[in-house]
Amino acid sequence: MTTHDSDLVRDADETNDRRPGTPRRGTGFLDGPLTLRTTPSATVGPFLAIGLTWPDGPFAVAEGTPGAVWLRGRVLDGNGDVVPDAMVETWQADPDGRFAHPDDPRGAATTEGFRGVGRSDTRHGEYAICTLKPGPVPDGEGGWQAPHVDVSVFARGLLDRVVTRVYFADEAQANAADPVLTGLSTEQRATLVAQPTEDGYRLDVHLQGDSETVFFAV
Amino acid sequence: MSGSPSSFVLPRYPPEDADQRTPVAFPGYRSTGLRAPLRTPVDLPHRLTEITGPVLGEDRVAPGDADLTLRAGGEAQGQRIVVFGRVLDSGGRPVPHALLEIWQANAAGRYRHVVDNWPAPLDPHFDGLGRVVTDSLGRYEFTTVKPGAYPWGNHHNAWRPAHIHFSLFGTAFTQRLVTQMYFPGDPLFGQDPIFNAIPPAARDRAIATFDLSRTQPDWALAYAWDVVLRGTDQTPFETDEDGDVA
Numbered sequence: 013m014t015t016h017d018s019d020l021v022r023d024a025d026e027t028n029d030r031r032p033g034t035p036r037r038g039t040g041f042l043d044g045p046l047t048l049r050t051t052p053s054a055t056v057g058p059f060l061a062i063g064l065t066w067p068d069g070p071f072a073v074a075e076g077t078p079g080a081v082w083l084r085g086r087v088l089d090g091n092g093d094v095v096p097d098a099m100v101e102t103w104q105a106d107p108d109g110r111f112a113h114p115d116d117p118r119g120a121a122t123t124e125g126f127r128g129v130g131r132s133d134t135r136h137g138e139y140a141i142c143t144l145k146p147g148p149v150p151d152g153e154g155g156w157q158a159p160h161v162d163v164s165v166f167a168r169g170l171l172d173r174v175v176t177r178v179y180f181a182d183e184a185q186a187n188a189a190d191p192v193l194t195g196l197s198t199e200q201r202a203t204l205v206a207q208p209t210e211d212g213y214r215l216d217v218h219l220q221g222d223s224e225t226v227f228f229a230v
Numbered sequence: 231m232s233g234s235p236s237s238f239v240l241p242r243y244p245p246e247d248a249d250q251r252t253p254v255a256f257p258g259y260r261s262t263g264l265r266a267p268l269r270t271p272v273d274l275p276h277r278l279t280e281i282t283g284p285v286l287g288e289d290r291v292a293p294g295d296a297d298l299t300l301r302a303g304g305e306a307q308g309q310r311i312v313v314f315g316r317v318l319d320s321g322g323r324p325v326p327h328a329l330l331e332i333w334q335a336n337a338a339g340r341y342r343h344v345v346d347n348w349p350a351p352l353d354p355h356f357d358g359l360g361r362v363v364t365d366s367l368g369r370y371e372f373t374t375v376k377p378g379a380y381p382w383g384n385h386h387n388a389w390r391p392a393h394i395h396f397s398l399f400g401t402a403f404t405q406r407l408v409t410q411m412y413f414p415g416d417p418l419f420g421q422d423p424i425f426n427a428i429p430p431a432a433r434d435r436a437i438a439t440f441d442l443s444r445t446q447p448d449w450a451l452a453y454a455w456d457v458v459l460r461g462t463d464q465t466p467f468e469t470d471e472d473g474d475v476a
């Protein structure tokens with residue numbers, strides 16, 4: 013691949029020049045860290061299945077793996093109708109509460125066959141992710157977060173993703189001490205807690221309505 | 231707190247200013263009406279789950295995924311273009327080895343999708359799907375055809391400007407981005423609510439730049455488009471008297 017010169021990319025002279033008061037081209041600041049504005053988001057639109065379908069998307073772990081559970085639920089609009097063209101993505105720790113990522117300060121997780129990420133569209137009426145239940149995760153301040161899954165929901169009609177979390181009803185003690193859940197009302201908490209089913213857990217995502225899911229600004 | 235084995239300082243990914251971000255809902259885009267949440271989102275401090283994210287790369291890309299013009303044993307119809315650029319974070323740091331997934335309509339403005347059945351032709355040699363991974367300097371490039379505009383039902387005589395959908399994970403959950411890249415000077419911008427939902431100050435960042443120097447003589451036009459994801463704060467954060475992140 014050949015190189016290209018972009019106005020957005022600092023070159024060596026600008027990067028390395030740390031003399032106070034030296035103008036840095038393109039930043040708008042005389043002295044201070046370079047800050048680029050981020051690219052604005054847009055909706056996935058109705059045709060997301062073309063670009064975002066992975067045959068193995070729903071499988072954060074292979075079906076049949078010991079401890080594998082299905083996390084399922086519907087995505088519902090303000091009329092209570094099922095949204096059939098949404099995509100749900102999940103990101104979570106492994107059963108030991110560790111992440112398959114180099115920025116986990118405890119070292120990257122090593123649960124074989126588990127990748128932490130799941131992706132499911134809702135064309136069949138609900139999302140479905142085959143995964144392992146995560147373990148408790150340190151909150152970074154000496155305490156613990158209850159087992160949880162970070163969730164992004166994308167759909168036509170959403171100009172940016174919306175973010176929520178899934179917790180687990182059979183973790184009542186951990187949930188009661190979770191720093192995120194304890195900041196919410198009882199009604200709000202209920203929108204984030206998945207209920208056990210025969211093969212895993214279930215939680216509907218309510219985009220609007222009386223039981224609108226708690227969404228997070230991240 | 232310090233000294234506990236599970237205490238650690240993590241990077242934060244400060245959010246972009248609100249007047250530089252696309253809102254989830256926009257009144258002129260009708261589909262947002264029943265779908266965009268109505269309640270104010272709750273702030274979620276960045277902890278381990280948010281500062282990590284899927285590490286995806288070459289394992290999700292097949293040979294040929296970067297060239298959308300050669301599918302099913304033949305050449306796609308349309309204006310051949312190269313789209314290239316860099317994936318950076320807001321601190322100007324390249325995001326290397328990062329997956330980009332793209333999808334688009336064909337040159338006639340038709341998607342290969344069951345719910346797109348307006349009377350424009352499908353192209354047997356164009357499926358509209360591309361995947362690439364950035365190189366060690368965050369650069370990406372793919373070859374495709376310029377997508378056509380297409381009508382939709384948002385309002386009378388509504389047309390989407392030509393665009394290519396982009397999806398990126400970056401390296402952290404906070405960086406996840408799905409967006410659309412537009413082409414310069416499109417006369418359909420003014421009537422398109424999805425484009426106009428972008429705050430005016432941010433719209434230029436959704437539009438590629440024509441780059442004559444990168445056109446390939448007798449072969450393809452070239453458009454440059456850099457994608458900027460949220461970056462980390464560069465200094466260790468401090469806590470105020472309440473223990474909250476300042």
